[in-house]
Amino acid sequence: MTYASKGSSELQRIYNILKNLSMEFDPDLASKAYPQFPNFAAHLAKLFIDDRLFDIMQRLETQVKIVFKYNPSIRPALDPYISTQIGIFSKEISDFEIGHFLNYPDCCIKSFSEEIRYGLDEKHRSEMKPNGEVFVTTAGFIPHSIYCDEAISKGLVGFIPKSSVANLKKLEKELAILLPHCHSEYQEHYYEFMGE
Numbered sequence: 001m002t003y004a005s006k007g008s009s010e011l012q013r014i015y016n017i018l019k020n021l022s023m024e025f026d027p028d029l030a031s032k033a034y035p036q037f038p039n040f041a042a043h044l045a046k047l048f049i050d051d052r053l054f055d056i057m058q059r060l061e062t063q064v065k066i067v068f069k070y071n072p073s074i075r076p077a078l079d080p081y082i083s084t085q086i087g088i089f090s091k092e093i094s095d096f097e098i099g100h101f102l103n104y105p106d107c108c109i110k111s112f113s114e115e116i117r118y119g120l121d122e123k124h125r126s127e128m129k130p131n132g133e134v135f136v137t138t139a140g141f142i143p144h145s146i147y148c149d150e151a152i153s154k155g156l157v158g159f160i161p162k163s164s165v166a167n168l169k170k171l172e173k174e175l176a177i178l179l180p181h182c183h184s185e186y187q188e189h190y191y192e193f194m195g196e
């Protein structure tokens, strides 16, 4: 059994939820099984039953395999093709439900949805105290603070030595090659770096 880093086990967590919901899960029961994101769980269960997500589990298995190979301390973004198919970018489901599905902390979801923040901004940059390390976050996740304890404990943000950046870029590249997709904004973009 390989040791799973936080970044790997957090992607595995998403895989486990989707795998569970892919097994002809009744939408009402899905809502009850996932009280943190009841509407989104029902939505996913319905999509699986209608066979609209027939090709995502194989892609996700590939992503999990690659990520376990690199075992990063911070989770890369979920494959953009899968995210699009399951409705992560849709405005119909609340930010909180999507955030809970992705294991984002409430403090960060709140700051994202109330202050309407897009990616790492001036406020994040002003928090940065130079320590010779690079700040990394899962692409698409916007921490309420770069020092958010809960986001750190969930493998969504962290500081890494400059020498470790290349490893994450290699992981991004391999994901881009093995999981090509058409989402123009997210080409080879699974992480966000600050202070490189």
Ligand SMILES: [Zn+2]
Pocket: 105, 106, 107, 108, 109, 143, 144, 145, 148, 149, 150, 151
């Ligand atoms: Zn937070």
